[in-house]
Amino acid sequence: xxxxxxxxxxxxxxxxxxxxxxxxxxxxxxxxxxxxxxxxxxxxxxxxxxxxxxxxxxxxxxxxxxxxxxxxxxxxxxxxxxxxxxxxxxxxxxxxxxxxxxxxxxxxxxxxxxxxxxxxxxxxxxxxxxxxxxxxxxxxxxxxxxxxxxxxxxxxxxxxxxxxxxxxxxxxxxxxxxxxxxxxxxxxxxxxxxxxxxxxxxxxxxxxxxxxxxxxxxxxxxxxxxxxxxxxxxxxxxxxxxxxxxxxxxxxxxxxxxxxxxxxxxxxxxxxxxxxxxxxxxxxxxxxxxxxxxxxxxxxxxxxxxxxxxxxxxxxxxxxxxxxxxxxxxxxxxxxxxxxxxxxxxxxxxxxxxxxxxxxxxxxxxxxxxxxxxxxxxxxxxxxxxxxxxxxxxxxxxxxxxxxxxxxxxxxxxxxxxxxxxxxx
Amino acid sequence: xxxxxxxxxxxxxxxxxxxxxxxxxxxxxxxxxxxxxxxxxxxxxxxxxxxxxxxxxxxxxxxxxxxxxxxxxxxxxxxxxxxxxxxxxxxxxxxxxxxxxxxxxxxxxxxxxxxxxxxxxxxxxxxxxxxxxxxxxxxxxxxxxxxxxxxxxx
Numbered sequence: 001x002x003x004x005x006x007x008x009x010x011x012x013x014x015x016x017x018x019x020x021x022x023x024x025x026x027x028x029x030x031x032x033x034x035x036x037x038x039x040x041x042x043x044x045x046x047x048x049x050x051x052x053x054x055x056x057x058x059x060x061x062x063x064x065x066x067x068x069x070x071x072x073x074x075x076x077x078x079x080x081x082x083x084x085x086x087x088x089x090x091x092x093x094x095x096x097x098x099x100x101x102x103x104x105x106x107x108x109x110x111x112x113x114x115x116x117x118x119x120x121x122x123x124x125x126x127x128x129x130x131x132x133x134x135x136x137x138x139x140x141x142x143x144x145x146x147x148x149x150x151x152x153x154x155x156x157x158x159x160x161x162x163x164x165x166x167x168x169x170x171x172x173x174x175x176x177x178x179x180x181x182x183x184x185x186x187x188x189x190x191x192x193x194x195x196x197x198x199x200x201x202x203x204x205x206x207x208x209x210x211x212x213x214x215x216x217x218x219x220x221x222x223x224x225x226x227x228x229x230x231x232x233x234x235x236x237x238x239x240x241x242x243x244x245x246x247x248x249x250x251x252x253x254x255x256x257x258x259x260x261x262x263x264x265x266x267x268x269x270x271x272x273x274x275x276x277x278x279x280x281x282x283x284x285x286x287x288x289x290x291x292x293x294x295x296x297x298x299x300x301x302x303x304x305x306x307x308x309x310x311x312x313x314x315x316x317x318x319x320x321x322x323x324x325x326x327x328x329x330x331x332x333x334x335x336x337x338x339x340x341x342x343x344x345x346x347x348x349x350x351x352x353x354x355x356x357x358x359x360x361x362x363x364x365x366x367x368x369x370x371x372x373x374x375x376x377x378x379x380x381x382x383x384x385x386x387x388x389x390x391x392x393x394x395x396x397x398x399x400x401x402x403x404x405x406x407x408x409x410x411x412x413x414x415x416x417x418x419x420x421x422x423x424x425x
Numbered sequence: 426x427x428x429x430x431x432x433x434x435x436x437x438x439x440x441x442x443x444x445x446x447x448x449x450x451x452x453x454x455x456x457x458x459x460x461x462x463x464x465x466x467x468x469x470x471x472x473x474x475x476x477x478x479x480x481x482x483x484x485x486x487x488x489x490x491x492x493x494x495x496x497x498x499x500x501x502x503x504x505x506x507x508x509x510x511x512x513x514x515x516x517x518x519x520x521x522x523x524x525x526x527x528x529x530x531x532x533x534x535x536x537x538x539x540x541x542x543x544x545x546x547x548x549x550x551x552x553x554x555x556x557x558x559x560x561x562x563x564x565x566x567x568x569x570x571x572x573x574x575x576x577x578x579x
Contacts, residue, residue: 087489
């Protein structure tokens with residue numbers, strides 16, 4: 001039996017989230033900016049129509065923004081995460097097998113569902129729109145790679161009304177479709193592969209579909225060979241119900257304004273380590289090492305430049321925020337040099353292993369370990385209930401001179417009692 | 426001495442730590458529990474523990490489509506919705522004639538009673554000073570959700 005895999009993809013997700021609670025943004029060109037109000041990360045259709053590109057730095061857009069009245073918002077990840085959870089939870093009701101692929105995309109296995117799948121896709125769209133107010137489109141096909149392309153077609157071609165089922169097409173119809181999509185649009189085909197494929201005369205998806213898998217394996221990799229099989233309707237990639245635990249946890253951000261003194265840098269390092277440690281415990285892992293780096297702004301060529309990093313092994317693997325921060329600060333002191341305007345610092349937890357597989361030594365202080373995990377569990381519990389950062393190390397600071405720029409952030413409408421949307425009565 | 430209602434549970438925890446190999450931990454736990462270890466029978470109510478009543482469960486029928494909103498204004502006083510109240514709004518519920526809804530009119534949220542009239546939707550307040558508001562065809566209008574509950578501080 002032919003597989004039927006759907007990719008459900010939210011349209012302009014961040015902008016759509018903002019519009020749900022700010023209906024006055026409907027019909028206007030809106031963009032959402034990345035952390036520190038750096039680059040464009042989400043655009044409304046109106047902004048796309050004005051030629052606003054993805055990932056453009058905001059400062060380059062100031063003139064166009066004034067001219068066309070483009071509204072720029074800082075990213076409000078608290079809101080997006082909550083609405084994403086709602087969308088994903090609703091989607092899980094449409095299939096026994098779901099893979100949450102990103103904040104705004106989910107695969108669903110629809111094989112064997114006794115319904116016209118185009119209608120079923122429309123039902124999914126209506127349910128998400130009605131319940132959460134987020135527009136989505138649905139691509140259905142025999143493999144994950146094809147489903148991604150089908151969702152691309154569903155989004156770009158109005159004829160399909162946002163639901164496109166490749167399985168309904170004849171082979172000839174599908175081939176015409178694939179011949180009109182550039183090879184670079186394929187999931188997992190990056191810029192470098194695209195360039196190399198072009199030199200081999202492979203320009204469209206159809207071209208790649210018809211290449212011999214052996215040739216691809218020799219010239220590229222098994223991964224791309226699998227992509228070719230998937231393009232031919234052979235499902236090779238399974239739906240993953242949970243993402244594999246990460247081998248590295250990174251938390252790094254640029255500062256709102258440059259920072260040059262050690263205490264402020266230390267606060268940032270503690271804040272980032274705290275975040276990373278939370279993620280570490282979230283996946284039930286412990287870390288054996290911490291990598292710290294600091295750097296100045298490489299674009300300011302007139303200013304003195306410095307960058308340095310250091311990897312420090314922990315005496316024993318841990319998930320305790322206090323121990324991780326202590327080690328991270330030691331690392332920072334070693335690489336810090338006075339007299340520079342630092343722009344960014346980052347913390348990377350490495351040598352990550354499952355917490356359950358922790359080996360014991362003769363000298364382990366079991367009582368202290370119990371106390372530590374109880375404390376961390378309490379900390380996480382309070383922060384989950386009362387909001388992230390409610391309970392934190394004092395070393396993170398109170399004033400935060402280094403905090404991110406988020407000039408135009410909307411309210412956390414769904415997660416803070418004091419920031420609910422207001423209706424006029 | 427102390428309440429004996431939870432004594433059964435405390436008893437079993439104390440037993441668990443008795444066999445714990447770590448002496449220090451055991452001592453600390455015993456110290457914590459010292460005042461509540463009873464000698465007598467386990468509570469007869471233990472088999473009837475039924476959890477607690479959750480307001481969430483009562484007020485939120487569909488967790489994915491339910492949102493909270495704050496009221497500003499007095500136009501719905503007649504149906505018991507006051508300035509500053511907290512509304513529980515469900516987007517999954519169909520907005521039928523007579524429902525109290527959150528509507529979007531010209532880009533702004535408003536709470537009103539929805540009347541589905543033959544000539545088009547009408548928003549009705551519950552206050553003598555606020556006249557009916559028929560929706561004109563050129564107006565930007567949509568129903569955002571249906572108000573299910575009002576949480577009012579007495």
